[in-house]
Structure formats: C-alpha cells, structure tokens
Amino acid sequence: MFKHIVLTALLLLISACSSSPDWDYDKSVQFGNYKTFAWAPDAKLQASASDYQINELMEKRVRAAIAQTLSSQGIALVEQANADMLINYHASVESKIEADTLNTSYGVRWNYWGWGVQTHTTTREYDVGTLVIDVIDNASKQLVWRGAKEGRLRNKQTPEQREASINKTVGDILQNFPPKVQ
Incomplete structure (x- = not known):
C-alpha cells in the first residue's frame, strides 16, 4: 500500500514546487552535431530495483514530453542504430x-520572577521527487549531458494537470540542451 501512495506521489513529481534545473555536460562535445535520438535500452522511470514503480501513464507522458521538446529543437526520433544520441531518464522520490x-x-509575570515564552513546533513529512534526463553519445556510449529538476510532490491532480506539469518540467530541464556556449 505504501508503494501505491509513493507511486501516486511520484506521478505528481513534475507538479512539484518549482526549483531550478541543474545541468552538467562534457564541454568537449560538439552538441550541434546531434540531429537524431533514440531511447536508451534501459530508459524508464524505474532505473533500479530501489527506485519506485511508475505506471504506464506517467511513462508515456515523460516520453512524449521529451520527444516533443527535442523535436521542437529539430532533433528527430529514429531507430537506435541510426541515432546520434540516446536518451535515458529516471526518477527518484525522497x-x-x-x-x-x-x-x-510570551511575556513577564508580575506575581513572581521570570520570563515566559511559549513556542509551538509543527512538523510535516513530504516527498520530493527528482526527474533526471541523460544524453548519451551513441557512438561512444558515454554520458555527455545530464539535466535534473526536483520539486515537492502534490496530490489530487487531474490527468491534464499532470501532463502540463510534466511538459513544464521536461521543458525546464531541456532548456539548456544543447548547452549554450558561454
């Protein structure tokens, strides 16, 4: 049952409170040469046995958002053997x-000595999800770019809200792909 609750939370990963994406990349790579992509063989939200399960709806939304964002940059989805780069992605919840x-x-009591302060502390447990997108050079099989974004998970969203959240998060992550030369 706990995994189903976490699954629901992970489904809402992308609708999390906004945070800035984080990027890292190999500065020696000519990213302008990448014109095609394919999915890495292990591309899925569950990257290892310790990651949380994701349902097929979330998987489809993430893939569609990545494909649409790359397509809008002129990078076409092709078969793996013909791709310049492979796209891998995974998610985690913490x-x-x-x-x-x-x-x-707070105040001072006049009928006896002393100073009184009353405090009230509340604690809340919440989940933070992270979506990571990797770009792997297909020829060398080396990681050349990684982007990630984390955020606080939200509950009770419609499918349309989930899709919009995923599209925004993927767009935020991929806004620096290919990297801007400085």
Missing part, C-alpha cells in the same frame, strides 16, 4: 521533514 516553530505567546 521523504523530507519540514518544521515550523511559532512563538505563540
């Missing part, structure tokens, strides 16, 4: 704790 402390009252 539980975090948030604590808020509020001074609810």
